[in-house]
Amino acid sequence: MYFLQPLALLFLAAALVPPLLHLFQRRRPPDVAFPAVRYLRQTEREASRTIRLRHLLLLLLRVGAVALIALAAARPVVPKRVGVGHEPTALCLVFDNSLSSGAVSGGARAFDDLAARARETLQAAQASDALWLIGADGIARRGSPAELLRAVAALRPEPVRLDLSAAVATGAQLVRSSGYARGEVHVLSDLQRTAFGQGDSAAAGLPLLFYHPAAEAPANRAVVSARAVPATWVAARGATVGAAPGMSGVAVVIGGAPAPRGAKVTVAASVGGRAGPRSLAAPGDAVLLPATAPAAGWAAGAVSLEPDELRADDQRSFAVRVVTAATVAVSPRADLGRFVTEALGVLAGAGQIRPGQGSGVLLGESAPPSGAAVVFPPHDPVDLGAANRALAAAGVPWRFGEPVEREDTLAAPQLSGVSGVQVRRRYRLEAVPVPGEPPRGVLARAGGDPWLVRAGRVVVVGSRLVPEETALPLTGGFVRFLADLVNRIAAGEEGILEAAPGDPVPLPENVSALAVGGDSLQPVVGGRAATAPASPGVYPLLAGEADTVGVLVVAPDPRESDLRRASAGELATLFPGARAVVASNAGAYAAERFRGAGRSELTGLLLLLALLLLVVEGVVAAGGIRRRNGG
């Protein structure tokens, strides 16, 4: 039984009023002269037991009536007893086999407990029921009890996150649209607080039965983030490499339940198959593990913790691009500004680039006929036409357009340290129209216009990298951006993408395939979103059949590592109007199953009973029953 208006239960306190009034009325009454006191005393002596019983009965009737009215105001709902079977019901079973369901607590895996409940429910289902099963992939599958039993048997804990709010909304919609008079939505889950989104009234009025394992959620620790810092390393024999000494390596964030004071876990990293450094960290810590660059190329790595109750988040993959330092030259006629010149000096000093002429990257205000280059707008507008002719001659389908002088913000999802930076002056980069093809190669935009574009190995920038035109040179990420520009972007590479298993991930335009394991290639369409593989790991992005232009790192959603459970009150808030019931053991869950739709509100019955009690109270108070009996 539960109450639709539980706050009204406070009115139960009003049931104390009749006893209090009874006590209050027991004050000393006024004196009245009455000669026949002997008759009165005799009457009281003979009838005292009856009178006392009648007073008690009246008191109970009044207390009962008030209590019933208060209970009625709380609108209690109870299940209807439906005998052996149940009336045809539309049931949506949300089975949360997300990553967290693999957690072991009390010696048992949550997933196994949830699966047992799912099987029981499906075995109790009838052919006349409409059944859906929503798993961690969020897809609702309709089927007969036998079909869904097989589906449940095939489920395993998946390294994905299930948005329970969305799943409940989907289930509620399915149940409502089923045409069945009775419907229920069951959520079999460890009920992580982080699995719920915003409050949703989609299930309002529907029975919403939550089940979670009885055991407390374990104290979990997880690697919730692992990234190479910087994202591109430059190979240097026998040395720790990075953009700046002491700042390179693998940045790791440890998550999970707070540990006892001083309790730490061992964090270990490996890069390119070689074991790396170890460190001690506590949940909530962010540590930087120094790493030695492997051979040039794309390298996969992993950060791992000591095993705990949830193994799936004890290890997290990352990737790093290790390059040989690019040879960089600056066009003699170009005026790139002091900031670019100084940054190149820093990079050269750190071994990140090699100054010199030849087959390297040319930085200038005009595109060379061939080879890699980064083209900035000419400092003298008079040279704009020559710059555009040079771009055309190099086969680059982009041109410098009209100058734009206004404050815009850069947006570059795939470049670190660029997004959010202000641009004050720029040239609008205009694509040369190609019939049937949209403009391609945009790496960053300013105010919605292309600002950084790439065509082959030529990169065109919309602004000169000087403070008068953009704040980028003044940011801390400028040197790293410039290193990426010459070492990776100008080389035609895409960088490192990250996604959770099964999530949609927008792919760069030049990607044509995803290496999903061994020699298997999964064809993809560049420039469109693809579904990330279901298993965590590092997946190369290929242009053509063999040229790796980037990698996709698939890692679990860090929210899955927070096993703290949502309370019943939070669930009631999240699903306003729903008749939410939380069961934490198989018996309670079985008792509520297939009864939600058969519930009935007792308000009317309680009010009727209260009225009946008041009528009886009136009769007893008037002595009507005895008068009739006594004649």
Add this chain to the structure above:
Amino acid sequence: MAPVSNLAADRLDLLDPREVAGLGGIEVVAQGVVEGFLTGLHRSPYRGFSVEFAEHRPYQPGDELRYLDWKVVGRRDRLYVKQYEEETNLRATLVLDISRSMGWSGAPERRLTKFDYAARLAAALALVLLRQRDATGLIAFDDEVRSVVPPRVRPGQWQAVVRSLMALAPGGGTAAERALARVTDLLRRRGMVLFVSDLLVDQELVLLALRYLRHRGHQVAVFHLMDPAEMDLDAAQEARFVDPETREDVIAAPRDLRHEYRATVQRVVAAWRRELRSSGIAYHHVTTDTPFGYALRRAAEGRARLG
């Protein structure tokens, strides 16, 4: 036949005792009541307290036909009417309880106290008896015998009784043992005893005294006076009910007890009636809202039954 309303207006014995009492003192009220009562008595099948058959006489025009003796008419074929002779040797004593409880009325603005009602009833009874030439006296008592008017039939006897009644007032408690012993001592000569009381006394004691009187050859009639409020317990709210005589009290809610209380009173009245009648004593239960004429008529009925 006169309309009932006019009849009632002419006859004080049928009016509300409170209204009748407002017409004057005991003497005036008693005379008015008795006049009305005797008028009604002539129209009733009863003859009075001490009326005895005396002789026949020939019928004369103007005689009421109901006095014709039809048996004689049948035997002699002549019309005779019956004539009655009043007893002259009856000694009647009114024994009046004037204890404190008799001074109570449940609704003083609407009803007489039991004492006021008893005094007027006693005066009327005395007047009826004296008009029949019965020697009539009065004994009033509470804890003690407070007043004694010896039975006489002389002129002025009724006034003496009335004066005595007017001088009385409800007194103390009803520790009636000594008083009743004194009363029985005073009533040595055989006669009629009319005992007027609310009977809020020791029942065994009173029964013993009355049975003793009966045993000594007295004709005894008891007028059990009660205020209607004592019958119904019509108080509205819970109260501490205090006996004005004994100061005994009991806290009760009339709403809860009213029904049981009525039953108790009915049992008490039935017990008095049963006990007294089994001893050959007439019992009349009279409430203070009963017109005096009805009370007198009940007394007359009882007298007739007792012979």
